[in-house]
Amino acid sequence: MIVELQLNGRPVRDDVAPQTLLLDYLRDRHGLTGAKRSCDVQVCGTCTVLVDGLPVSSCCTLVADVDSRDVLTIEGFAELPEFERFERAFVDHAALQCGFCTGGMLLTTKFFLDAGLLGTNEEIRRGLSGNLCRCTGYHGIVEAVAELAGANE
Amino acid sequence: MTIIERQPLAHVGRSVPRRDAHEKLRGAAQFVGDFVVPRMVHGKVLRSPFAHARVVAVDASEAEALPGVVCVLTGDDLTDLDPYWGHAIKDRPIVALDHVRFAGEPVAAVAAEDEATAAAALNAIRVEYEELPVAGTIEQALADDAPILHEGPLRPGLFHGLGELPPREGNVCYRYRIDRGELESVFARADLIVEGEYSFPAVYQYAMETHTVVAQVEGEEITVWSTCQHPFLVRAELADLFAVPLASVRVVVPYLGGGFGSKSYTKMEPLTAALARKAGRPVRIQNRVDESMVTTRRHGMRCRMRTAMTNEGNLVARDVDCWFDTGAYADNGPRVTATGGDAAPGPYRWHAYRVDARCVYTNTGPAGSYRAFGAAHLQWIGESQIDELARRAGLDPLAVRRDNLCLPGEELRNGAKSLDADLIGDVEQAAAAVGWSEPKRANVGRGVSVGLLAAGAHPVSTAIVRLEADGQVVVLVGTTEVGQGPRTVFAQIAAEELGVDVEQVTVRGTDTRFTPYDRSTGASRSTTIAGLAVQRAARQVRDQLEEIAAGDPLEPTAYPELLRRHFGFTGGELIGSGEVAPTGTGSYAEGPVFWEVCVGAAEVEVDPETGVVRVRRTATVADVGRAINPQLVQRQDEGATLQGLGNALFEEMVFEDGQLLNDTLLDYRVPSFADLPNEMTCVIVENEDGPGPYGAKGCGEGALAAIPAAVVNALADVGVPMQELPLTPERVWRRIQTLKEEGKWPR
Numbered sequence: 001m002i003v004e005l006q007l008n009g010r011p012v013r014d015d016v017a018p019q020t021l022l023l024d025y026l027r028d029r030h031g032l033t034g035a036k037r038s039c040d041v042q043v044c045g046t047c048t049v050l051v052d053g054l055p056v057s058s059c060c061t062l063v064a065d066v067d068s069r070d071v072l073t074i075e076g077f078a079e080l081p082e083f084e085r086f087e088r089a090f091v092d093h094a095a096l097q098c099g100f101c102t103g104g105m106l107l108t109t110k111f112f113l114d115a116g117l118l119g120t121n122e123e124i125r126r127g128l129s130g131n132l133c134r135c136t137g138y139h140g141i142v143e144a145v146a147e148l149a150g151a152n153e
Numbered sequence: 154m155t156i157i158e159r160q161p162l163a164h165v166g167r168s169v170p171r172r173d174a175h176e177k178l179r180g181a182a183q184f185v186g187d188f189v190v191p192r193m194v195h196g197k198v199l200r201s202p203f204a205h206a207r208v209v210a211v212d213a214s215e216a217e218a219l220p221g222v223v224c225v226l227t228g229d230d231l232t233d234l235d236p237y238w239g240h241a242i243k244d245r246p247i248v249a250l251d252h253v254r255f256a257g258e259p260v261a262a263v264a265a266e267d268e269a270t271a272a273a274a275l276n277a278i279r280v281e282y283e284e285l286p287v288a289g290t291i292e293q294a295l296a297d298d299a300p301i302l303h304e305g306p307l308r309p310g311l312f313h314g315l316g317e318l319p320p321r322e323g324n325v326c327y328r329y330r331i332d333r334g335e336l337e338s339v340f341a342r343a344d345l346i347v348e349g350e351y352s353f354p355a356v357y358q359y360a361m362e363t364h365t366v367v368a369q370v371e372g373e374e375i376t377v378w379s380t381c382q383h384p385f386l387v388r389a390e391l392a393d394l395f396a397v398p399l400a401s402v403r404v405v406v407p408y409l410g411g412g413f414g415s416k417s418y419t420k421m422e423p424l425t426a427a428l429a430r431k432a433g434r435p436v437r438i439q440n441r442v443d444e445s446m447v448t449t450r451r452h453g454m455r456c457r458m459r460t461a462m463t464n465e466g467n468l469v470a471r472d473v474d475c476w477f478d479t480g481a482y483a484d485n486g487p488r489v490t491a492t493g494g495d496a497a498p499g500p501y502r503w504h505a506y507r508v509d510a511r512c513v514y515t516n517t518g519p520a521g522s523y524r525a526f527g528a529a530h531l532q533w534i535g536e537s538q539i540d541e542l543a544r545r546a547g548l549d550p551l552a553v554r555r556d557n558l559c560l561p562g563e564e565l566r567n568g569a570k571s572l573d574a575d576l577i578g579d580v581e582q583a584a585a586a587v588g589w590s591e592p593k594r595a596n597v598g599r600g601v602s603v604g605l606l607a608a609g610a611h612p613v614s615t616a617i618v619r620l621e622a623d624g625q626v627v628v629l630v631g632t633t634e635v636g637q638g639p640r641t642v643f644a645q646i647a648a649e650e651l652g653v654d655v656e657q658v659t660v661r662g663t664d665t666r667f668t669p670y671d672r673s674t675g676a677s678r679s680t681t682i683a684g685l686a687v688q689r690a691a692r693q694v695r696d697q698l699e700e701i702a703a704g705d706p707l708e709p710t711a712y713p714e715l716l717r718r719h720f721g722f723t724g725g726e727l728i729g730s731g732e733v734a735p736t737g738t739g740s741y742a743e744g745p746v747f748w749e750v751c752v753g754a755a756e757v758e759v760d761p762e763t764g765v766v767r768v769r770r771t772a773t774v775a776d777v778g779r780a781i782n783p784q785l786v787q788r789q790d791e792g793a794t795l796q797g798l799g800n801a802l803f804e805e806m807v808f809e810d811g812q813l814l815n816d817t818l819l820d821y822r823v824p825s826f827a828d829l830p831n832e833m834t835c836v837i838v839e840n841e842d843g844p845g846p847y848g849a850k851g852c853g854e855g856a857l858a859a860i861p862a863a864v865v866n867a868l869a870d871v872g873v874p875m876q877e878l879p880l881t882p883e884r885v886w887r888r889i890q891t892l893k894e895e896g897k898w899p900r
Contacts, residue, residue: 100361142826
């Protein structure tokens with residue numbers, strides 16, 4: 001089947017098997033390997049991409065379901081001017097270690113910040129709880145996101 | 154308090170930004186699953202559905218005939234090899250030969266043009282099994298009529314490092330015993346004795362990146378790109394298995410998506426290489442989470458312990474029996490057992506102790522390394538007994554530790570390195586950080602814990618530092634970047650020694666064809682041992698520069714000019730090499746290289762109506778000698794704290810008749826943002842008492858042993874002593890009901 005979508009701000013048109021998962025499509029067809037595969041059951045968040053601005057688990061989404069929609073991966077996000085602010089906060093707070101979860105973490109953060117839903121530390125913890133990180137213990141990420149959100153302790 | 158005068162350092166001791174942050178934040182960092190090797194095909198593994206069975210026949214003819222299938226590997230393809238591997242004990246075939254010993258054991262593997270074809274081909278392989286009785290638990294494996302998993306003598310692996318292996322006794326593949334003093338007479342004279350039986354569950358390391366390997370075999374040349382922490386040990390095992398020289402095996406390690414021990418030693422590399430050998434093309438095998446869960450895990454353990462004290466609060470004796478469930482193959486079980494045995498007495502001045510630790514085969518997935526192994530198993534038990542003794546004697550648990558902990562320089566274990574840390578200072582700081590002396594509300598408790606972990610593994614590392622003609626520096630060192638930040642730390646060390654900026658130093662991943670030998674990335678050893686090799690290599694370059702400069706000032710901006718002076722040409726480079734080996738005297742001749750400090754404290758609140766334990770405050774002590782990058786040290790402790798909370802509160806692999814029941818992240822829960830304590834403190838202690846560069850010693854594991862122990866003690870402080878982990882709400886609630894029936898709740 002043919003799908004047409006906006007991928008990182010550029011129109012793409014591809015012939016795909018109907019059962020193709022968005023994660024495999026991004027990684028194998030477009031070489032966008034920033035979205036990672038881990039749990040396969042929508043728990044870990046490391047495959048997160050934004051579809052029309054909303055975070056989805058690309059491991060459990062058919063590419064057919066994003067036909068004619070707008071998909072943003074971490075590679076696309078990194079090209080946007082606002083990314084620099086995110087990068088600085090995550091670097092300053094050492095909010096990453098192995099980096100495997102980091103792309104998904106940043107995209108989920110972007111969604112919640114865009115939606116104005118991360119006012120307090122409690123909201124940050126709740127909002128990001130669909131993204132797992134095994135290295136950092138989360139503390140640095142909370143600090144970085146709080147700084148981005150202008151949230152107070 | 155000792156005041157240490159420090160010479161001012163330019164880069165060491167500063168929280169410089171991670172050198173890999175830019176790549177990782179932008180999704181550009183490459184992991185093994187992210188790249189494609191030309192002509193690469195996809196591998197899938199057929200795994201045994203039975204926990205214990207004879208393999209009567211494997212028929213792959215139908216699968217091999219499917220379009221797109223390149224080949225199917227079975228035991229029949231290994232007749233030209235000695236197909237057994239295992240760094241501690243060579244007990245494991247590349248694929249099952251005639252016997253499967255755990256549910257999930259590889260029986261065959263398919264290579265196909267795409268993953269879907271490979272998956273379809275698995276269904277077309279016919280395997281005839283004959284089920285055997287299952288020893289799914291330690292108790293079943295130790296029973297008189299237990300099925301024996303491995304017949305015949307055990308063969309030592311290349312890196313067992315445990316002296317002469319004792320002979321196998323039934324399903325006990327390794328036994329580690331230590332003792333001191335006249336145990337029974339000391340117990341007989343003691344005033345207070347606490348004893349109990351305890352259990353620690355099997356848990357999963359869950360590195361988010363699953364085990365992934367790409368292998369290519371061309372004649373004698375074997376190349377693997379692997380998610381491995383110990384590339385040089387993998388290289389040696391592959392060379393041994395396929396009977397080729399070390400130089401014919403190339404192991405390349407890009408970034409790893411977490412390890413925590415799950416990627417230590419050899420895992421999926423032999424199977425992938427054997428499949429690639431048959432396919433004649435490069436093959437990638439990428440585990441699913443359920444496959445990685447049966448590739449390696451932490452040992453479940455059962456323990457019987459008793460500890461004795463005098464009425465005055467002198468700890469006098471401890472007696473420990475423990476059994477580690479290593480699953481169907483030894484993996485790192487013998488080392489885990491020995492480290493657990495050394496950790497069991499804890500760092501106290503005992504008159505007598507006895508430890509008897511056994512490593513037991515069962516029909517479950519193999520267990521290996523996981524952060525703070527051994528100490529994580531035993532510390533919570535020993536420390537909870539000390540708190541119970543303190544309660545019975547009416548003493549403050551902190552005071553009992555102050556009076557009984559070993560002091561720096563005191564002998565801990567017969568013949569081992571003496572204590573190299575100020576544990577009393579450490580535990581007092583941890584206690585203060587959770588408000589030890591503040592008043593407590595009802596249902597709120599506080600606990601501390603102290604332990605040690607034999608760290609450093611075998612102290613062999615080498616490094617090469619290259620000063621390029623443009624003044625840039627390249628460090629070649631075999632440490633794996635698992636997330637802990639060695640590339641940043643090594644860049645700081647090289648920059649410090651050569652006077653250049655950290656940004657001028659490049660440290661990349663290991664390629665055993667070019668990178669010099671490093672024993673392994675684990676046991677908290679990299680900053681200490683590989684870091685020392687980097688420091689020595691950089692000093693060699695500095696020495697050469699000084700010679701070339703012949704008295705001229707050594708300004709980094711003048712390095713290109715000095716190289717031109719030396720080579721008479723815009724080119725050439727200066728090469729320094731550094732080595733650490735177990736020679737001479739001191740830390741590198743004794744064992745362990747250093748004792749990693751495992752000190753922590755916690756404050757918890759329990760809801761007696763539901764049994765839910767909420768961890769309000771935690772504190773850990775990173776007693777690191779010298780923090781080369783304090784922010785990275787703090788993040789290590791925080792990461793280990795969260796993993797410790799998972800181990801303490803809810804993580805548990807549930808097996809039934811050897812079958813893993815919770816093999817997805819839906820029903821095996823790991824800590825999320827929601828599990829963060831309200832306050833998490835990391836105290837960094839810098840006494841410059843480590844054997845690494847600038848007095849540094851390793852960290853990153855201790856908190857994972859200390860936190861479960863502190864949480865257990867805090868819960869006991871509320872009045873709910875527990876002898877089984879994890880502290881699930883149901884288990885805690887049931888304990889409270891029992892305490893009510895006994896008239897002990899509320900206390």
